[in-house]
Amino acid sequence: MTSPIRFVPRVASDAKKNLSTFIKMVRTEITPLLPCNDFSLNAWSIKGLGKKGDNGKYIYFSKLDVKPSRYYQEGSYSLSRPANIPDELLMREPFRSFAKTLVAYDYEQTKSKSINRKVLALRYLEQALFELNGCTCPTTTTPEVLNRACTLINERVGKCHSSSMGKSLEYVYKKMVELELVAVPSSWSSIIPARAQSYNRIGKEFDLERQRKLPSPLALEAMAEIFNSDSDDALEIFSSSICALMLCSPDRSIEMLYAPRDILTPDWVDKKTGEVGTGLRWYPAKGARPTVKTVIPSMRDIAVRAVEKLRQLSEPAQKLAEWYEKHHRIYLPPHLEYLRLNPRINQREINAILFSGNIRKLETNESARIMNWLDSNNVPRISTKRGSSVSFKDLERAVLKQLPAGFPIMDSETGMRYSEALCLARKGEFHALSIPSQCCFDKVSYGVLQRALKTSSPTKQSVFERRGYMDKDRKYLYLSTHMLRHYLNTLVRHSGLLTEDEIAVWSGRMSVRQNTAYNHESDRDVITKLRDAVGDPSRSVGPFSNIDNRIFIRRDEFANIKIITAHTTELGYCIHDYAQSPCQVHQDCINCNEVVCIKGDVRAETNLRKMHLELTRLQADAKAAFSAEVLNAAEWFAYQTKTLERVNQLLAILDDPEVPSGAVIQLSGVTPPSRLAMADEMRKIRIKPVSQSITSLDEVRALLTDSNMQNKGSSNDR
Structure with missing residues (x-):
């Protein structure tokens, strides 16, 4: 449709009637995500609609905790068709119809790529409705139901992702309120708190967080050994080369897979x-501008070797991509081109086209693999005593359906074709016990890289487990691509060679503030960096840069130095040590023995001459x-005269041509008034006693009474 269809709620209708109208309108006017989908189906294709690098092919409107991989026909896993989930494991009605309608409507309006996350949020909501209300009518959604859904999320999702799942649930509920599909609408926010981000740099908690995020x-060392080995294993070559490139510059895995x-x-x-260095072309995945990331000379050869290994690994798949860009027919090696003329082909010929590349006698497991592929891709076959055969056209049609999403364009954002991608592989390329496909290819998913770096199940061993690499606790080593990004950011910050802005650009970030989350320098690292910078003019600025050229003195000698500290005043510098005591003559610097003037200081001399004019006038007034x-x-006259005398003494020295410019001038014989001395003088004032013959309280009372009477009498006289 050329223009989006927007649902206008019927305010006067109740929620159930409004829900019925909403479902009817969407089913009539909107296509459910893709033309191949239908509202009657419980599995919808999302091929090419998800986020970049998301290899998911279907979304399922099933109950919570249902795993579709368990329900593929004949137990075979295939992304070419959806799993056959039993009816009792699907979402209950009427929630299922509502979920389908909301997903289709939301995608029509927003074109959001986070479809899987919204479907998962709907599963939690459906389960919470059934537990609390005994039914799954979405119009009965209340804050209590939503809070129960949040509890279910916390029970099943880790702390790292539970908050974002709660936000998805919050988004779904706000949509329901906007469309007036809730009987009693209210304002609700997810009760799952966001994970606290600690930026502490000391203590055990920081050390554990650092250990978790850094490799x-x-x-x-183990990955470097794998990279430098002569291994011909495709998974080892791919994973080690990717890690080598990601150690040349801080990249995201999705950026690497779409390089x-x-x-x-x-x-x-x-x-x-x-020295000779190189650069890497990168297209940041989170909105930053495309850039060329510098590779330092020490890593230049590693980057070149890694790229060459990936090119050699992907060369067969690249040739297939180039073939299908030019020909809309199945790829056949030159020596098998004659098979295009055969209306039907047998199992040996099928095996040669799909897997082996040569016609030969089949092993038992090869026959089973062929039958499994034909059945999974709905290729009709005829079985006889001599074996099975299929139509060449049917096989060709099934293979062409295996072309990756969006072919020939792999990245719609940059327009890059599959034939231009660095990370491309034939189907089955990374399966240790199978032969790669001779006619099918696809981009490499993140799951392949993830499984290579960390063991996910007993049947899917990482490259570390294959080679027996363990840590001191006898546990197999592991890595993640994000660890390498954290690692490089920490290293470059510790080196101090790049500014925060340069680190953000190098890492492909839109905001400098995001650098903080990747800073894992401990307090020990910072202290070491400061110590190393002392005395090195190339790494520090100011007094620390030339400290090696200074003459050091003993601590006891330093204690004998009078001038320990100084700060600027209107007349020069004050050398009073505020760490020892506060200033006793605040704002009367000219009458203090701790003021120092520098001849040639234009600012101070100007202020001193202004003070001379003002004091001359004040003395005359006094x-x-x-x-x-x-x-x-x-x-007052005595004070102004004394102060004017000090100023005249200073001006006489400053005007003396024999005193060189830059000379330090400090007047002698100046004894400033001391607040402590004044307090001490007050204590020395002697008070004459009224009488030395007072021996009791009655005599004191009598004296006070007489004193009061005298005061009253004097008041009356006035």
Whole structure:
């Protein structure tokens, strides 16, 4: 449809009637995600609709905890058709119809790629409704039901993902309220708290978090050994080469899996050292601009070798991609081209086309594999005593359906074709016990890389377990691609060679604030970095940069130095040590023996001459007041005269041509008034006693009474 269909709620109707109208309208006007889907089906194809790198093919409207992989026909796992889930394990009605309608409507309006997460949130809501209400009518949704759904999420989902799942549930409920599908709508937010992000740099908690997010040195050494070995195992070559490239620059796994075949840029030469480096073309997955990430000279050869290994590994799949871009027919090797003329082909010929590439006698397991492939892809076959045969056209049609989503375009954001991708493989390429397909290919999913780096089940061993690499606790080593990203960010921050802005660009981030989550420098690392920078002008600025050229003195000698600290004042510098005591003459610096002037300091000299003019005027005013016998004028005149004398002394020295510029000037014979001395003088004032013959309280009371009477009498006289 050219324009989106928007549902307008009928405000006057009740929730159930509104729900019925909503379901009817969506089923009539909207296609459920893809043309191949239908509202009557309980499994919908999402091929090409999910997030980049998401290899999921179907969504299932099933109950909570149902695993579709257990219900494929004949027990065979195939992504070419959905699992056959029993009716009793599907969502209960009427919630199932509502879930299908909401998913289709939401995708029509938003084109959101997080379809799987919303379906999972609907499963939790359906289970909570049934537990609390005994039915699954969505109109009966209340905060109590939603809180129960959050409890179910907490019971099944780890702390890392439970908060985001709660937000998906919150999104679903808000949609229901907007569409007026809830009988008693209310404002509700997920009760699952977001995981607290700690930025502490000390303590056991930080060490454990650091250990969890950074790769172990043993795992890095083991992966380096695998990379440098002569292994011909496809999984080892692929995983070690990917890790090698991700140690050249901090990348996301999805960016690596969607990297172009011409990822390497021309070499560059360091002008200072003459060393040769290179660069990698990257298209960030989270909105940042495409960039070329610098590869330092020490990692240049590793990057080149890793790219070459990946190119050689993907070369057969690349040839298939180029073939299907030019021909809309099944690929056949030159020596099997004659089979196109055969209307029907037998098992040996089928095996040659699909797997082996040569017509030969089949083993028992090969026959079973062929039959399984034909049945899984709905290829009609005729069985006789001499074996099974199929129509060549039917086989060709089934193979062409196996072309990857969006073919020939692999990345719709960049327009990159499958034939231009670095990470491409034939189907079955990474299965240790099977032969890769001769005519089918696909992009490499993240699951392949994940299983290679960490054992997920007894039948899917990691490359570490295959080679027997263990840690000191006799546990198999493991890695994750995100660990390598954390590792490089921590290393470059510890080196101090890049700014925070440069680290963000190098890592493909849109915001510098995201750098903090990747900073795993401990307090010990920071102290070591500071110690290493002392005395190195290339790594520090200021006093620390030339500390090696300074002359050090003993601690007891330092204690004898009078000038320990200094700060700027209007007249020069104050050398009072505030760590020992507060200032005793605040804002009267000229009458203090701890003020220091520097000849040539224009600012200080200007202030001093302004002070001279002001003091001259104030002294004249004080003298006039003294002549007029104004109270306390004598003390004020004495203070202004003393201060003016200090200023004149300083100006005389500053104006003396024999005193060189830059000379440090400190007046001698200045004894500033001390607040402590004044307090001590107050304690020395002697108070004359009223009488030395007082011996009792009655005499004190009598004296007080007489004193009060005298005060009253004097008041009456006035």
